[in-house]
Amino acid sequence: MPAIFDASWQNWLRENINRGCDPDELYQILVDNGFERNIILQQFIAAQSGQNVAGVTVNAETQLAEQLEVKQTIEKTRLHLAKQLKNNSKFHQIDSDSIELYTVEQFLTARECEQIIDLIKTKLRPSELASFTSDCEFRTSRTCDLGAIDNPLIQMVDQRIYKLMNIEAGFAEVTQGQYYEVGQQFKAHTDYFEGEELTNHGGKMGQRTYTVMIYLNDVEAGGATRFIRQNKAFKPKQGMAVIWNSLTDNLVGNGNTLHQAEPVQAGYKAVITKWFRQHQA
Ligand SMILES: O=C(O)CCC(=O)C(=O)O
Numbered sequence: 001m002p003a004i005f006d007a008s009w010q011n012w013l014r015e016n017i018n019r020g021c022d023p024d025e026l027y028q029i030l031v032d033n034g035f036e037r038n039i040i041l042q043q044f045i046a047a048q049s050g051q052n053v054a055g056v057t058v059n060a061e062t063q064l065a066e067q068l069e070v071k072q073t074i075e076k077t078r079l080h081l082a083k084q085l086k087n088n089s090k091f092h093q094i095d096s097d098s099i100e101l102y103t104v105e106q107f108l109t110a111r112e113c114e115q116i117i118d119l120i121k122t123k124l125r126p127s128e129l130a131s132f133t134s135d136c137e138f139r140t141s142r143t144c145d146l147g148a149i150d151n152p153l154i155q156m157v158d159q160r161i162y163k164l165m166n167i168e169a170g171f172a173e174v175t176q177g178q179y180y181e182v183g184q185q186f187k188a189h190t191d192y193f194e195g196e197e198l199t200n201h202g203g204k205m206g207q208r209t210y211t212v213m214i215y216l217n218d219v220e221a222g223g224a225t226r227f228i229r230q231n232k233a234f235k236p237k238q239g240m241a242v243i244w245n246s247l248t249d250n251l252v253g254n255g256n257t258l259h260q261a262e263p264v265q266a267g268y269k270a271v272i273t274k275w276f277r278q279h280q281a
């Protein structure tokens with residue numbers, strides 16, 4: 001039988017929040033005491049707004065419902081990736097407590113990669129940043145809005161990515177290609193929107209959740225993707241996908257996803273990037 005969140009539990013939660021206890025620890029204690037996840041979240045909102053649950057405002061309820069939905073969508077993807085990890089030897093998860101990060105070998109064939117590179121090269125523009133920086137060396141690659149080109153191969157790759165992630169197309173941004181020449185790079189950054197960026201770029205779809213990046217070629221030298229806090233660098237390998245979740249379980253940006261595209265030293269580098277968001281378009 002589900003535990004009852006009575007007045008004494010409500011007081012306990014409110015007092016501990018006011019004392020500045022770690023919300024994750026409080027959450028875990030409540031889980032251990034048999035409370036259901038949605039009840040706990042509801043009570044957190046009530047406690048934080050200084051009300052008992054009967055007084056939860058409509059706004060808080062809407063927020064709660066949205067958060068639950070986002071958490072469920074992320075959980076759905078995580079479970080789907082876990083299943084593939086178990087059943088498919090091309091899947092690997094990086095052993096880390098600080099980041100949810102996977103690789104998938106041969107996600108695209110060599111032929112598919114070559115065709116996509118040809119397509120990328122037809123329509124390049126300077127790559128953009130979510131907010132201004134005075135460092136003009138910060139992101140020096142060029143970008144192709146692949147998803148905006150009406151092309152059956154890109155549509156097929158999109159479908160394969162949605163299936164890989166078990167996420168509906170509505171949650172995805174338009175697929176991009178990034179093209180780096182010798183010396184070009186993308187310095188240390190996170191993919192989630194920070195502060196003002198969320199207001200400026202979030203729109204209806206909100207914050208970014210998962211990134212799927214696919215290497216389209218083996219780079220002659222340089223061009224690794226380095227996850228700085230884990231000191232883990234991926235050398236580009238044709239057809240390999242790298243997947244990570246930019247958010248923590250509490251749906252805030254995970255600073256431990258800080259990463260950079262190191263400068264290409266010889267040859268060129270082409271990748272696909274696909275970003276998913278919290279809400280559907
Ligand atoms: O090109 C890479 O290795 C990383 C690209 C990246 O981080 C991005 O486009 O956000």
Ligand SMILES: [Fe+2]
Nearest residue numbers: 189190191259
């Ligand atoms: Fe990135």
